[in-house]
Amino acid sequence: MDFSWTAEQEALRSEAKQVALDAVARFGRSNDSWINGFSKEFAKELGERGWIGLTWPVEFGGGGRPAIDRLIIGEELIAAGAPIAAMWFADRQMGPTLMTYGRPDQQAEFLPDMLRGESTWCIGMSEPNAGSDLASLSTTARREGDDFIINGQKIWTSFGAIADYCYLICRTSNDGPPHTGISEIIVPMSTPGIEVRTIKDMTTNRHFAEVFYTDVRVPAENLVGVEGNAFKQTMRQLEHERGGVDRLVSNQALYHLALAQADLSDPIVRQRVARIETGYRIGRILVTREVLHQAPSGFSAATKCFCTEHEVEVADFVSHVLGADAMLWDDVTKGLAYAPGYTIMGGTSNVMRNILGERVLGLPREPR
Numbered sequence: 280m281d282f283s284w285t286a287e288q289e290a291l292r293s294e295a296k297q298v299a300l301d302a303v304a305r306f307g308r309s310n311d312s313w314i315n316g317f318s319k320e321f322a323k324e325l326g327e328r329g330w331i332g333l334t335w336p337v338e339f340g341g342g343g344r345p346a347i348d349r350l351i352i353g354e355e356l357i358a359a360g361a362p363i364a365a366m367w368f369a370d371r372q373m374g375p376t377l378m379t380y381g382r383p384d385q386q387a388e389f390l391p392d393m394l395r396g397e398s399t400w401c402i403g404m405s406e407p408n409a410g411s412d413l414a415s416l417s418t419t420a421r422r423e424g425d426d427f428i429i430n431g432q433k434i435w436t437s438f439g440a441i442a443d444y445c446y447l448i449c450r451t452s453n454d455g456p457p458h459t460g461i462s463e464i465i466v467p468m469s470t471p472g473i474e475v476r477t478i479k480d481m482t483t484n485r486h487f488a489e490v491f492y493t494d495v496r497v498p499a500e501n502l503v504g505v506e507g508n509a510f511k512q513t514m515r516q517l518e519h520e521r522g523g524v525d526r527l528v529s530n531q532a533l534y535h536l537a538l539a540q541a542d543l544s545d546p547i548v549r550q551r552v553a554r555i556e557t558g559y560r561i562g563r564i565l566v567t568r569e570v571l572h573q574a575p576s577g578f579s580a581a582t583k584c585f586c587t588e589h590e591v592e593v594a595d596f597v598s599h600v601l602g603a604d605a606m607l608w609d610d611v612t613k614g615l616a617y618a619p620g621y622t623i624m625g626g627t628s629n630v631m632r633n634i635l636g637e638r639v640l641g642l643p644r645e646p647r
């Protein structure tokens with residue numbers, strides 16, 4: 280086990296840093312840029328570079344490169360705030376999910392556009408009455424001949440208004456316990472019967488949407504994997520979502536900005552800087568273990584919990600350093616106001632601790 284970077288990895292990091300800084304100069308910097316920094320143009324540039332699907336197997340059109348390379352590139356792009364949102368969901372989880380559970384014809388249809396940075400995907404999971412408890416979702420897909428007819432409502436769908444496709448988690452059967460009977464279906468967002476209402480959050484970001492599905496007809500062949508098996512498939516997908524470097528460095532640019540202004544002779548500031556620097560290093564080790572698939576099954580919940588709570592601590596440090604200036608309502612303020620979202624999206628910290636307790640530590644299940 281060697282924790283130092285190779286010369287090639289150092290060179291890749293320098294290249295990624297340069298690409299990130301150039302993108303920020305042309306398209307602007309965003310906090311949590313894998314959700315808030317949206318540029319189709321930059322996504323296509325990343326596709327041309329081969330930086331989408333970098334680690335996907337070559338037979339699927341990917342780069343077949345090591346997971347550490349993707350970690351390095353992702354870390355630099357996100358830490359700088361470069362706008363990668365148009366391709367991130369596809370690269371991080373929709374592509375890998377289709378490679379694992381999709382049919383060859385689905386892989387042939389959807390993967391090439393993802394790799395070119397030409398298709399944006401949203402994830403239709405959360406509903407007004409189903410967030411942490413995904414099994415209680417009620418959006419239905421009813422089989423009618425060769426089609427599914429979809430009815431229901433999703434909420435907090437990031438990119439709902441601009442995505443080309445939704446990766447929809449919905450109920451295809453009410454038989455059996457609630458977590459059975461859930462399926463995953465690809466829904467083109469241009470399908471008639473879809474109404475999207477954009478939600479502007481308190482930081483003025485507009486990536487969220489409520490999405491209403493009324494008699495939306497999609498071909499049954501858009502089902503991914505096994506009908507009724509989505510709970511297992513979705514848990515696998517969430518492993519991709521939770522263990523990555525995107526959960527660690529989303530507001531690192533704000534940290535560096537505050538660090539440059541901090542009074543480093545102040546003992547309290549020094550303690551906090553040491554703590555944050557330690558957090559970045561521990562977080563990176565946890566993430567590295569995840570991307571190398573060397574963490575115990577389910578441990579991505581702990582990694583996500585640690586890393587996103589670190590991001591919240593960074594935000595707290597930034598507001599401590601900036602004092603009243605943190606209220607100027609500029610990009611810094613918006614980044615600070617946005618920070619509580621880190622420990623909510625992709626599963627809340629409470630739920631992550633439940634998963635850690637029950638699946639990794641073997642504690643008794645929480646009472647229902």
Ligand SMILES: Cc1cc2nc3c(=O)[nH]c(=O)nc-3n(C[C@H](O)[C@H](O)[C@H](O)COP(=O)(O)OP(=O)(O)OC[C@H]3O[C@@H](n4cnc5c(N)ncnc54)[C@H](O)[C@@H]3O)c2cc1C
Pocket residue numbers: 314401402403404405406407409410411412434435436437438620621623624625626627628629630633645
């Ligand atoms: C920035 C951002 C982007 C998002 N993007 C998407 C997206 O693209 N697609 C999508 O489908 N969703 C998305 N979401 C929604 C997100 O997945 C949900 O907000 C999250 O799963 C929590 O669900 P909820 O909001 O319904 O809260 P609830 O589940 O109602 O939780 C409310 C509170 O109760 C606590 N709680 C709930 N259950 C338990 C339990 N069993 N034990 C202990 N405490 C518990 C929670 O920790 C929380 O504090 C996004 C959210 C954010 C903030």
